[in-house]
Amino acid sequence: MAKYERIIFWSEEDGRWIVDVPELPGCMADGATAAEALENVEKIIDEWIETATQLGRKIPEPKGRLMYA
Incomplete structure (x- = not known):
């Protein structure tokens, strides 16, 4: 499992759970449940x-939460 930070949130607009991986531009997924996303x-x-x-292309090294704090 890659050690990139994942940000999970509920999207009212989509009616689904969204997971964003901020260290990998454009890397996102969704699901009907948080676990599925x-x-x-x-x-x-x-x-x-x-x-x-x-x-x-260069693959970013996982920096985790502190990068955005």
């Missing part, structure tokens, strides 16, 4: 890293 984001993180690697 967290499960879905694991796959999206892997895909984000795989795509960035294929494109020769």
